[in-house]
Amino acid sequence: MRNISDLIEQYLKQMLQESSEGAVEIQRNELADKFSCVPSQINYVISTRFTLEKGYVVESKRGGGGYIRIQRVELPTLKVIHTHIHQTIGEQVDQTAAEGLIYQLEEAGIIAKREANLLRAAICRNTIALKLPQRDELRARLLKAMLISLLAR
Template identity: 45%
Template sequence: MQTPNMSDVIEEYLKKFLKSNDQVEIRRNEIAEQFNCVPSQINYVIKTRFTVQQGYIVESKRGGGGYIRIMKVNLIEEIDIITSLIDLLKPKLSIKQAVHMVHNLYENDIISQNEAELLLVTMEKESLELAGDKADYLRSQIMRNVLHKLQYKTIKGGPNC
């Protein structure tokens, strides 16, 4: 069995607090000391594992009394989640960003595991190979179309197709 890397351990540590609280407030240096790592490791974890696409908002205050506050976005309804993802969608979407968005849809029970897997296969590098430099644009358009379809389905209560 593979040992989890430090980023995974730190992520799980922070998510443990977020399961029972709406937010967690940390001091970067204290967490780095606790995990015997450099403070930039904490920055990396927060920047890559706690994004808006993944359902988190991060605030920070610099200085002696500085902190990093991570808040789980509590979107009540499917339509709120879908609308938020549409608003976040930029003209270019990397595969990493797409994975985060699809995972968010799955974690919030908007799409099934099978739908998530199919959507990711559609948007992976190998599927968009012919698009070349335009793959990120095409991925964004695919995601936008899927989100609009989900939005319409949620509003109208219509069928999946």
């Protein structure tokens, strides 16, 4: 059985998919009521599953008429994707940012699930058994090389 965080994430992704503008505005309390959970659960889902690394921009307005706006950031062309990869990765990349980029590319349909799983296995801190900062440097070089190779197909 799926947990409440998974259900909230799926619900929000479905709303985004159905949105003509690629964005949704939600009221945190209303969503918490819908899923019979505390509002902090909504905050948790949004802050961990709708990050910039995963391809989302989140804005919030506090107060009585406050809302949370989630917008999907699209990766339109191969050139833009290459630029995005180089900007996101740089000379070093930590595991969280690397996994976020992989997630974003998988969600956008640019890489397949199997490719994403292989990339995750290769860049895992347990696989790259080095101390920091060498681990993040090697992860960046590996990830760039693998992604550019995959995208050149």
